[in-house]
Amino acid sequence: xxxxxxxxxxxxxxxLQQLKxxxxxxxxxxxxxxxxxxxxxxxxxxxxxxxxxYVNAVAALDTALQPLQLLDALQRIELEQGRVRKAERxxxxxxxxxxxxxxxxxxxxxxxxVPHYHMxxxxxxxYPLAEIAPADLRLADGRTLSELLQAxxxxxxxxxxxxxxxx
Ligand code: ROI
Numbered sequence: 001x002x003x004x005x006x007x008x009x010x011x012x013x014x015x016l017q018q019l020k021x022x023x024x025x026x027x028x029x030x031x032x033x034x035x036x037x038x039x040x041x042x043x044x045x046x047x048x049x050x051x052x053x054y055v056n057a058v059a060a061l062d063t064a065l066q067p068l069q070l071l072d073a074l075q076r077i078e079l080e081q082g083r084v085r086k087a088e089r090x091x092x093x094x095x096x097x098x099x100x101x102x103x104x105x106x107x108x109x110x111x112x113x114v115p116h117y118h119m120x121x122x123x124x125x126x127y128p129l130a131e132i133a134p135a136d137l138r139l140a141d142g143r144t145l146s147e148l149l150q151a152x153x154x155x156x157x158x159x160x161x162x163x164x165x166x167x
Contacts (some may be wrong), residue, residue: 001062002103004037004070005133007116007125008057009096016040016160017054018081018095023059025077026097031064032073036166038128044156046122047090055160058128060098067102071112074099100125106140115140122147123157131164 006026010018019040027034038058045051063070074097081095100116107114119125120139126149137145 001033004061004063004102005100005129006059006060006061007096007098007100007119007129009054009098009124010094011045011052011054011092012094013082015052018058019055021081022077022095022097023057025080026059026061026074029048029063029065029070029073031063032070033062034059035062036060036164038131038164040160041124041128042158042160044125045092046124048088050088051092056122056124056128058125058132060132066098067099067105067107067112067114068109070102071099098165100129101137101139104138104140121152123152126152127154127157127159132166140148160161 008019008022023034023037037060041056043054043056045054065073078095078097083094098116099112099114100119102114105114126145130145130149133145135144135146
């Protein structure tokens with residue numbers, strides 16, 4: 001089993017319900033255990049500003065799936081929840097499930113880059129991740145999660161009133 005962190009995001013069609021439904025679907029994946037879920041956060045959109053705020057969270061999974069098998073499974077959940085890929089870059093979406101970290105693997109494939117290449121500076125990824133990951137977690141470039149957090153202001157984030165759940 002490997003520890004995987006998945007980022008969840010939505011800003012369309014009842015974002016909080018989208019994330020809850022996605023977590024329930026992730027918990028049902030084969031050979032996979034949903035180990036912990038961060039709080040939910042409301043966040044200002046990164047990208048075009050004329051779109052609704054997002055709801056974001058991070059989940060910790062332990063899985064025996066291989067990275068591309070997990071990617072397939074997560075993309076299936078995105079599609080089942082009505083995701084339509086639009087031409088607009090960084091536009092609104094019903095559900096985004098991003099593999100942030102997969103054990104300590106470095107993956108550079110056409111379909112999958114791990115660690116996720118934008119995670120180092122995104123508050124809506126780092127703050128929820130910090131709730132459920134060890135502070136000395138090291139990214140591929142040698143920086144720890146706590147170092148990344150120190151360089152990343154809690155700007156535009158709002159923790160919604162729910163707590164971390166460990167299972
Ligand atoms: N902005 C926020 N706040 N949260 C997201 O999950 C998110 N996802 C995206 C883009 C469009 C880059 N902006 C985002 O894909």
